[in-house]
Amino acid sequence: HAGASLFLPRPFTAQDFAAAAERMVAARRPERARVLVVDDDPEAIAALVHSLASEQIEVVGLGDAHQLMEALAEHRPDLLLLDVQMPGPSGFDLCRILRSTPAWQELPVLLITAHLGLEFRLAAFQAGADDYISKPVLKEELRARVQARLERARLSRERSERDALTGLLLRRPFIEGVRARLSEAQRQQRPLALCFLDVDHFKRVNDRYGHLAGDRVLTRLGRLLGETKESAKAILSRTMAEVAQMTFDGDGGESFGITVSAGIAEAPGDGATLEELLRAADARLNRAKTNGRNRIEV
Numbered sequence: 001h002a003g004a005s006l007f008l009p010r011p012f013t014a015q016d017f018a019a020a021a022e023r024m025v026a027a028r029r030p031e032r033a034r035v036l037v038v039d040d041d042p043e044a045i046a047a048l049v050h051s052l053a054s055e056q057i058e059v060v061g062l063g064d065a066h067q068l069m070e071a072l073a074e075h076r077p078d079l080l081l082l083d084v085q086m087p088g089p090s091g092f093d094l095c096r097i098l099r100s101t102p103a104w105q106e107l108p109v110l111l112i113t114a115h116l117g118l119e120f121r122l123a124a125f126q127a128g129a130d131d132y133i134s135k136p137v138l139k140e141e142l143r144a145r146v147q148a149r150l151e152r153a154r155l156s157r158e159r160s161e162r163d164a165l166t167g168l169l170l171r172r173p174f175i176e177g178v179r180a181r182l183s184e185a186q187r188q189q190r191p192l193a194l195c196f197l198d199v200d201h202f203k204r205v206n207d208r209y210g211h212l213a214g215d216r217v218l219t220r221l222g223r224l225l226g227e228t229k230e231s232a233k234a235i236l237s238r239t240m241a242e243v244a245q246m247t248f249d250g251d252g253g254e255s256f257g258i259t260v261s262a263g264i265a266e267a268p269g270d271g272a273t274l275e276e277l278l279r280a281a282d283a284r285l286n287r288a289k290t291n292g293r294n295r296i297e298v
Contacts, residue, residue, distance in 0.1 A: 009212070013249060032055070032056055032057065032058055033056065033057050033058070033078040033079065033150045033154075034057075034058045034059075034060065034075060034076065034077045034078050034079075035052055035057055035058070035059045035060070035077055035078065035079045035080075035081060035146060035150075036059075036060050036061075036062060036071060036072070036075055036077035036079070036080050036081070037049065037059060037060070037061050037062065037081045038062045038065055038068060038071075038080065038081065038082050038083060038086070038091075038094070039061070039062075039063065039081075039082075039083040039086065039112070040063055040064075040065070040083065040086045040087055041083070042061075042063060044083065044112075045061035045062075045063065046061075047137070048061075048081060048137070048142070049061055051137070051139045051142050051143065052142065052143065052146060057146070057147075057150075060075050060077065065086050065087075065088050065089050065094060066088055066089070068094055068097075069097075069101075072103075072104060072107075073183075074183075074187075076180050077107070078107075078108070078150055078153060078154075079107070079108045079109075079110065079146060079149055079150055079153070080098070080107055080108065080109045080110070081110050081112060081146075082094055082095060082109060082110070082111050082112065082129075083111075083112050083113075084111050084112065084113040084115075084120075084124075085113070085114075091111050091112075091113075091127075091129075092111075092123055092124070092127040093127075095109050095111070095124075095127040095128045095129050096127050096128060098128065099127070099128035106153075106156075108130045108131075108149040108150070108152075108153050109128065109129050109130050110129065110130060110131045110132060110133060110145060110146065110149065111124050111129045111131075111132040111133075112132070112133055112134075112135060112137065113132060113133075113134060113135065114134065114135045116132075116134050120132075130149060131145055131149060133145055157173075161173035163222070165215055165218055165219055165222070166218050166219060166221065166222025167222045167223070168222050175274065178194065178274055178277075179274055182267060182273075182274060182277075185267060186267075186268075186272070191266050191267060191268070191269075192266065192267045192277075193264055193265070193266045193267075194264070194265050194266070194267075194277045194278070194281050195236060195262055195263065195264045195265075195281060196262065196263045196281040196282055196284070196285040197221075197236070197239075197260055197261070197262045197285075198260065198261050198262070198285055198289070199217060199218075199221070199258055199259075199260055200258065200259045200260060200261055200289075200293040200294060201293075202214065202217075202258075205217060205256070205258065208250070208256075209248070209250030209251060209252070209254065209256055210250055210251025210252070211251075212251050213248060213249065213250045213251050213256075216248055216249070217248055217258055220246065220248075221239075221243070221260075224239045224242060224243070233264060233296060233298060236262050236264070236296050237296065239260070240259075240260055240262075240294070240296070243258060243259065243260055244257070244259065246258070259293060259294035260294070261285060261288040261289050261293045261294060261295060261296075262284075262285060262288060262295075262296045262297070263280075263281045263282065263283065263284025263285030263286070263287065263288055263296075263297045263298075264281060264284060264296065264297070264298045265277045265278075265279075265280035265281040265284065266298075284297035284298065285297070
């Protein structure tokens with residue numbers, strides 16, 4: 001509730017502090033955000049795309065407000081820019097619809113309008129908008145407002161969607177993220193790999209070396225598991241090689257090492273739904289354990 005991004009319990013070692021610092025630095029690395037612009041004027045969309053698009057921000061335009069819900073499901077934007085006056089549903093109408101839809105209640109919404117009177121401002125906030133910007137849109141002001149909202153939304157997601165110890169996604173946002181990636185992969189006719197990874201005999205680590213030592217294992221593993229363009233097996237092979245070289249400190253000062261086992265499933269070969277991929281990956285993880293652990297099954 002105080003707004004902290006990470007909790008480090010005492011007593012902690014210099015290694016624990018260094019790992020926490022690295023996690024905080026990694027969390028601050030910019031991820032490419034996606035902004036959806038809804039406006040019936042193609043020239044207005046083009047101008048907004050030109051103003052906002054960068055290495056940090058991807059901008060998608062939509063000219064038909066009736067297709068908003070489909071576009072949200074397809075593009076999963078981090079922020080929505082809505083023109084207020086459009087044929088059919090207005091920006092106010094769309095904003096109210098979003099605030100009554102659980103999946104999009106937290107989506108930052110900025111309204112674009114030529115009117116800035118008191119009546120408009122009240123209507124904007126009553127509809128659920130987070131902010132508004134007036135026409136003609138100034139490039140610098142637009143960027144500042146959008147980036148401020150994106151950063152605030154990112155910090156909110158970081159606190160609510162990621163495990164404080166490992167920095168990895170919690171179950172619900174992970175499942176939602178995989179579903180979105182799977183839909184994207186199917187549209188683009190690209191493969192998507194899903195992996196289950198398990199620390200071998202992790203209960204023994206906690207029992208023999210202490211639960212704080214187990215936390216240190218999970219923290220360092222979380223730092224290794226980032227997004228890359230490598231294949232899933234290459235990522236895991238590299239991760240397992242790095243894990244094999246790691247030395248951990250037990251709560252009593254003793255040193256120990258660990259191994260990991262993994263199972264990989266790939267769409268569409270192993271299934272077209274998330275449930276099918278989860279079952280296939282889980283079965284292969286169990287096979288890796290049965291076959292001696294410290295291995296990858298594909």
